[in-house]
Amino acid sequence: MNQKVKKTKWFWPWQDQEEEKWLESQSQKGLHLENPSYFGIYTFIEGDPTYYQYRLDYYSDKQKDKDAYIQIFEDAGWEYLGSTSWQYFRKIFRKDESTDIFTDTQSKVKKYERLLNQYAGFWLIIFVTIFPIRNLDDYVPWLQLVLFLLNFAILFINIFIMMKIYNRIKTLKQSIKE
């Protein structure tokens, strides 16, 4: 039985390329991702050092034809590792083979637009939680304050994430024009 190793490392939603590189460096040390999970917790299986290429796509888990989606990747030689809405794939690196899952800028842009839409959806949650809090005022003022601060913290992080993703899209679009 191969040893399992758990590691934690945090990546922001706009750091998908950094995450890919980190996973690749782990595989070169003989730690291969078994299952992606939330909150930056990664489970690895120990094995021989391998030059894997890791690639992340983004689809929310409401994706309808997931089987057909995974099949296209598997047919093209990619191994599916699982999903946290980020879809994790890997393939052993070969010089003569294409190593990217996106071969034009348009489809790269669309990936980040799907991600951006997801974060735009959080706004709804924020508004739904902000409004009922006002009525707590009379009962527990400290709780109201805590919830309010929490809400604003989430709000600002959300705006920051969306700006970062938006910048990525803008940079990609500029590269088409050039």
Next chain:
Amino acid sequence: MKTNKVKQTAEYLPLTESSFYILLTLTKPLHGYGIMQEVEALSKGAVTLGPGTLYGALTTMEKEKLVELARVEGRRKVYLLTPKGAEVLLSQIERIEVMLKNAKACAADTKKIIDDREEHHESES
């Protein structure tokens, strides 16, 4: 409210090289991997389609009714061109024919610019 605006044929043009080749291969029913192989062979390796790009393109084309599901083979979806998709492809082919005709007409003059410059350099040295 979502408005389902139907795109006119002209709005799809010009097709990107990838979209053009995907539509071209779907004159016969093919699944995703079949399309990848066919496009690579037809374009002599100039156009490769990553699985993420292809899946996205097929999803969009199906939504816009340029291609449709012909059948399902296990977990693989087999697609085929719709009459609307065929119309878009034909318009693109017409555009390419005009481009090719113009290109051929100008090819000799274009070459001459390079040749003249080379001669000039040779006479200088």
